[in-house]
Amino acid sequence: MYELWYWPGIPGRGEFPRLALEAGKIPYRDMAVEAGEEGYKALAKNMGLERATPPYAPPYLIAGEMVIGQSANILLYLGEKHGLAPQDQAGRLWVHQVQLTIADMVTEAHDTHHPVSYSAYYEDQKVEAKRRAEDFRDCRIPKYLAWFERILARRGDWLAGGRWSYADLSLFQLIEGLNFAFPRRMARIGSDTPRVLALHEAVKRLPELQDYLSSERRQPFSHGIFRHYPELDGD
Amino acid sequence: MYELWYWPGIPGRGEFPRLALEAGKIPYRDMAVEAGEEGYKALAKNMGLERATPPYAPPYLIAGEMVIGQSANILLYLGEKHGLAPQDQAGRLWVHQVQLTIADMVTEAHDTHHPVSYSAYYEDQKVEAKRRAEDFRDCRIPKYLAWFERILARRGDWLAGGRWSYADLSLFQLIEGLNFAFPRRMARIGSDTPRVLALHEAVKRLPELQDYLSSERRQPFSHGIFRHYPELDGD
Numbered sequence: 001m002y003e004l005w006y007w008p009g010i011p012g013r014g015e016f017p018r019l020a021l022e023a024g025k026i027p028y029r030d031m032a033v034e035a036g037e038e039g040y041k042a043l044a045k046n047m048g049l050e051r052a053t054p055p056y057a058p059p060y061l062i063a064g065e066m067v068i069g070q071s072a073n074i075l076l077y078l079g080e081k082h083g084l085a086p087q088d089q090a091g092r093l094w095v096h097q098v099q100l101t102i103a104d105m106v107t108e109a110h111d112t113h114h115p116v117s118y119s120a121y122y123e124d125q126k127v128e129a130k131r132r133a134e135d136f137r138d139c140r141i142p143k144y145l146a147w148f149e150r151i152l153a154r155r156g157d158w159l160a161g162g163r164w165s166y167a168d169l170s171l172f173q174l175i176e177g178l179n180f181a182f183p184r185r186m187a188r189i190g191s192d193t194p195r196v197l198a199l200h201e202a203v204k205r206l207p208e209l210q211d212y213l214s215s216e217r218r219q220p221f222s223h224g225i226f227r228h229y230p231e232l233d234g235d
Numbered sequence: 236m237y238e239l240w241y242w243p244g245i246p247g248r249g250e251f252p253r254l255a256l257e258a259g260k261i262p263y264r265d266m267a268v269e270a271g272e273e274g275y276k277a278l279a280k281n282m283g284l285e286r287a288t289p290p291y292a293p294p295y296l297i298a299g300e301m302v303i304g305q306s307a308n309i310l311l312y313l314g315e316k317h318g319l320a321p322q323d324q325a326g327r328l329w330v331h332q333v334q335l336t337i338a339d340m341v342t343e344a345h346d347t348h349h350p351v352s353y354s355a356y357y358e359d360q361k362v363e364a365k366r367r368a369e370d371f372r373d374c375r376i377p378k379y380l381a382w383f384e385r386i387l388a389r390r391g392d393w394l395a396g397g398r399w400s401y402a403d404l405s406l407f408q409l410i411e412g413l414n415f416a417f418p419r420r421m422a423r424i425g426s427d428t429p430r431v432l433a434l435h436e437a438v439k440r441l442p443e444l445q446d447y448l449s450s451e452r453r454q455p456f457s458h459g460i461f462r463h464y465p466e467l468d469g470d
Contacts, residue, residue: 050389051389052389052390053325053329053332054382054385054386054389055332056336056339056379056382065325066324066325066328068328068332069332069336070331070332070335070336072335073328073331073332073335076311076328076331077324077328089301089312090288090300090301093301093303093308093311093312094288096305096308096311097288097290097291097303097304097305097308100305100307100308100335101291101304101305104291104342107339107342111346115350115351115363115367116350116363116366116367116370117366117367117370117374118370118374118375119370119374120370125366128350128351128363128366131351131352131360131363132350132351132352135351135352135353135354135355139352139353139354140353144291147289147291150289151289154285154286154287154289155287
C-alpha cells in the first residue's frame with residue numbers, strides 16, 4: 001500500500017497526487033493526516049530519516065523501496081503505473097509537460113501572498129503582496145488560462161484527448177484554488193475561457209471522485225498555497 | 236536531428252537541455268541562436284504555430300513528431316533515450332526529482348530580481364528585489380545546497396551514483412549561475428558544501444564538455460535568469 005506524506009490540514013501540493021490516487025481508486029494511506037494532532041511531528045520525523053533518496057519537501061510517496069518526491073514526479077509514476085495518463089511516449093510526455101506548467105502556476109499563486117520571503121508572515125509582506133497579486137491577476141492568470149483554453153480548443157474535452165488524465169484532475173484543483181483565492185477576478189474573466197470552466201465542471205462531476213469530494217478526506221482551502229485575502233483580489 | 240528552441244543571447248533555462256545535448260554528443264540544431272539577429276522573431280513565429288501540443292514557453296525540443304516543452308521534461312526524454320540517466324525506474328524517477336528541485340531553485344533565483352512582476356523592469360522593483368534577494372541568500376541558498384550536499388554525502392561523487400546524469404550537469408549550471416549572481420555570498424558559504432563544489436568542478440572538467448565550454452556556443456550570463464546586481468549580493 002502506498003504511503004502519501006504531506007502537511008496535514010491544507011490541500012496544498014499534496015492534493016495533486018491525492019486526487020489521482022482517489023480518482024484512480026488506488027489504495028493509499030495519508031500518513032500525516034492519519035496521525036491527527038501528531039501529524040506535523042510524524043512528517044518531520046519521517047522527512048529526517050536517513051535515505052538514499054531523501055525528498056527535498058513534501059509531498060512524497062513511498063512506493064515499496066522508492067521514495068518519490070515532487071508532486072509532478074509522483075503523478076508521472078502513478079500515471080504510468082495505473083493508467084492515469086496515455087501510455088505512449090508522446091502522450092506521456094505531453095501530460096507531464098502540462099502538469100509541470102500547472103505546477104509553475106501553483107508556485108506563482110503561492111508567491112502572491114509570499115512574494116519576498118517564504119519564512120516571513122504574510123502580514124510582514126503585505127505591501128509587496130499587493131503588487132505581485134495585481135500582476136498575477138492582470139498578466140499571469142490570463143496568460144496561463146489562455147494556454148489551457150488553446151489546448152482544449154484543439155484537443156477536445158480533456159487535456160490529452162479521449163479521457164481524463166492526472167493533468168485534468170490537477171487543472172480542476174488549480175481552478176478550485178484560483179476561485180477560492182481570487183473569486184472576484186475569476187468571476188469576471190471565467191467566460192473568456194469557457195473550455196477550462198467546462199473541464200473544471202466535468203472533473204467535479206466525475207463518478208470516480210464523488211465519494212472523495214463529499215468526504216472529510218477532502219480538506220478545504222485555508223492558510224496554504226491558495227489563500228483568500230480580499231485585498232489581493234480585484235474585479 | 237533535434238531542434239532546440241530557446242531565447243537567443245542568454246543561457247537561461249535553455250542551457251539545461253543544451254548541456255545534456257552537448258555532453259551526450261547528441262546532434263541538434265539551436266534554432267533561434269542559428270537565426271542570429273532574426274532569432275527572437277523566428278522563435279516567436281515558431282511558438283505561434285498551430286500544434287496539438289503547443290509549449291507554454293521556451294525551451295522546447297522538436298523530436299520528430301513530438302514538441303516537448305519544459306526543460307525538466309526535455310531532460311526526462313533525453314535521459315531515457317540517450318542514457319543520460321539511470322535506466323531503471325527508481326533511478327529514473329530519482330534523477331527527475333532532483334532535476335525538478337533544481338528547477339524550483341532556478342525559479343527562485345530568477346525571482347530575486349523580479350519578485351513582484353515578471354513583465355516590469357528590475358529597476359521598477361528594486362526595493363522588493365532587495366528584500367527577496369536577502370531571504371534567498373540567507374534562507375534558500377543554504378537550504379537547497381544542504382540538500383544537495385546531503386545527497387552527495389550519501390551517494391558519492393554524483394547525484395545518482397556511479398556516473399554523471401543530466402541532473403549533475405544541471406547542478407553545475409545552477410552553481411555557475413549562483414556564482415555569477417551572488418559571488419560574495421557564494422565565496423563565503425561554499426566551504427559549507429564541499430561536495431557540491433567538487434561536483435561543480437568535476438562537471439567543468441568532463442572531457443565530454445570541453446569542446447562546448449570553450450566554444451562560442453556557450454553563452455555567458457548577462458540579463459537572463461541569473462543576473463549580477465551588486466546590491467542584491469552580500470557577504
